[in-house]
Amino acid sequence: MALANWAGNVRFGAERVETPASVDEVQEVLASATRVRALGSAHSFNLIADTDDTLLSTARLITAPRIDTEARTVTVGGGMRYGELAPALEAEGWALANLASLPHISIAGAIATGTHGSGDGVGTLSSAVAGLQLVTPAGEVRELRRGDADFDGAVVSLGALGVVTEVTLDIEPTFAVRQRVYEKLPLEVALAEFDAIMGAAYSVSLFHRWDAPDVVDQVWTKARGDEAPLLPGSIGEASEQVHMLAGVTPEATTPQRGEAGAWLDRLAHFKLSHTPSNGDELQSEMLVPRAHAVEALRVVRGLAARFAPLVQVMEVRSMRADGLWLSPAYEQDTVGLHFTWLPRQSEVEGAVAMLEQALEPFGARPHWGKLTRLDPRVLAAVWPRLGDFAELARRCDPEGKMRNPFLDRVLTAGR
Numbered sequence: 238m239a240l241a242n243w244a245g246n247v248r249f250g251a252e253r254v255e256t257p258a259s260v261d262e263v264q265e266v267l268a269s270a271t272r273v274r275a276l277g278s279a280h281s282f283n284l285i286a287d288t289d290d291t292l293l294s295t296a297r298l299i300t301a302p303r304i305d306t307e308a309r310t311v312t313v314g315g316g317m318r319y320g321e322l323a324p325a326l327e328a329e330g331w332a333l334a335n336l337a338s339l340p341h342i343s344i345a346g347a348i349a350t351g352t353h354g355s356g357d358g359v360g361t362l363s364s365a366v367a368g369l370q371l372v373t374p375a376g377e378v379r380e381l382r383r384g385d386a387d388f389d390g391a392v393v394s395l396g397a398l399g400v401v402t403e404v405t406l407d408i409e410p411t412f413a414v415r416q417r418v419y420e421k422l423p424l425e426v427a428l429a430e431f432d433a434i435m436g437a438a439y440s441v442s443l444f445h446r447w448d449a450p451d452v453v454d455q456v457w458t459k460a461r462g463d464e465a466p467l468l469p470g471s472i473g474e475a476s477e478q479v480h481m482l483a484g485v486t487p488e489a490t491t492p493q494r495g496e497a498g499a500w501l502d503r504l505a506h507f508k509l510s511h512t513p514s515n516g517d518e519l520q521s522e523m524l525v526p527r528a529h530a531v532e533a534l535r536v537v538r539g540l541a542a543r544f545a546p547l548v549q550v551m552e553v554r555s556m557r558a559d560g561l562w563l564s565p566a567y568e569q570d571t572v573g574l575h576f577t578w579l580p581r582q583s584e585v586e587g588a589v590a591m592l593e594q595a596l597e598p599f600g601a602r603p604h605w606g607k608l609t610r611l612d613p614r615v616l617a618a619v620w621p622r623l624g625d626f627a628e629l630a631r632r633c634d635p636e637g638k639m640r641n642p643f644l645d646r647v648l649t650a651g652r
């Protein structure tokens with residue numbers, strides 16, 4: 238197994254890699270190691286999953302999906318990827334409310350970092366979690382259901398509480414989606430009509446490459462139902478299938494042009510069978526309260542000359558508030574300002590620090606799975622339940638078996 242993440246910008250310092258296939262085997266790995274980090278599909282861009290001792294790959298924790306039609310849930314092994322679960326659900330007439338931009342990521346890894354798609358009325362992927370099975374560092378198997386005392390702290394867990402062996406997700410009857418892409422939206426119209434545009438379809442993303450700073454290159458809309466979204470301004474639909482990155486052919490992207498298709502073939506931007514995005518990139522994201530989104534975007538516009546040469550594309554997405562302590566949308570409707578960068582780590586780190594600093598006044602939260610300066614002062618300010626989370630982590634893991642420097646920094650900020 239490669240000891241590097243998907244982007245290749247992180248090499249893990251693990252002494253050994255274990256790939257357990259059952260709860261018993263997870264317990265054995267936890268009992269035999271001094272320090273452990275779970276590793277899902279390794280799509281995070283920072284050192285969150287790193288360890289100097291044992292990496293526990295979840296690749297074989299993939300029990301077959303169990304659908305409960307009455308409760309409207311599905312239970313799967315934590316190592317399963319969304320792209321593997323989705324066809325199994327669709328075959329039985331069921332769907333998930335949303336997907337991230339790609340279906341390649343593991344379910345437990347995605348929910349541990351607050352991964353999200355877009356949609357004013359749709360929560361993060363973590364908010365679809367109805368239950369978890371967790372093996373604690375001491376080897377105890379815990380079942381947590383929505384409504385249980387520790388549940389809201391245990392979903393976006395950063396891998397701090399143990400190894401998630403099963404996840405139960407909300408499902409709903411399958412539905413069709415029509416995806417349409419519109420091109421060349423003036424930035425001023427986007428800002429003036431922000432709510433109307435983000436609310437024009439079930440899921441909306443704005444893609445801005447910043448080479449022409451005052452024009453948003455593409456608006457991706459994913460609609461349930463037959464109506465084409467009504468967008469302000471004289472913005473036209475792309476006449477053919479497009480990619481959001483300049484000069485990249487669109488084979489990897491899910492079907493556009495308004496043709497109806499099942500949710501699993503439209504909600505993600507990228508097909509499971511293809512490399513998502515560019516493959517040669519870094520990512521960062523700041524999540525700002527919806528109420529400050531337009532102001533925050535104006536600040537970003539003001540800095541464009543300084544970061545634009547490093548950007549491949551920026552994506553703006555929205556999500557509904559939830560109650561999960563470390564969720565990007567904890568207790569506030571939220572807008573994500575995501576950046577896909579050129580793979581120039583040190584320059585990108587400088588740009589990320591500049592943007593994070595500039596967006597501090599808006600209470601911007603960093604994405605747990607992407608590049609961030611992880612400033613403890615900011616973390617403490619933007620996540621009001623961080624102290625409770627640190628306490629929960631200490632209770633689940635008194636010996637610090639799941640700790641690594643990334644987590645130490647987060648938990649110290651929560652003191």
Ligand SMILES: Cc1cc2nc3c(=O)[nH]c(=O)nc-3n(C[C@H](O)[C@H](O)[C@H](O)COP(=O)(O)OP(=O)(O)OC[C@H]3O[C@@H](n4cnc5c(N)ncnc54)[C@H](O)[C@@H]3O)c2cc1C
Binds near residue numbers: 315396
């Ligand atoms: C091309 C690309 C596109 C992306 N698109 C999006 C997007 O649309 N939206 C978005 O929000 N993010 C996006 N991301 C970020 C991505 O969703 C997160 O990094 C997510 O964590 C990936 O899941 P993973 O399984 O790869 O996690 P990993 O990177 O493997 O792990 C992340 C964390 O989860 C923990 N973890 C993993 N599995 C378990 C488990 N079973 N039990 C306990 N802890 C566990 C790990 O210990 C670690 O702390 C994207 C990333 C890439 C590379």
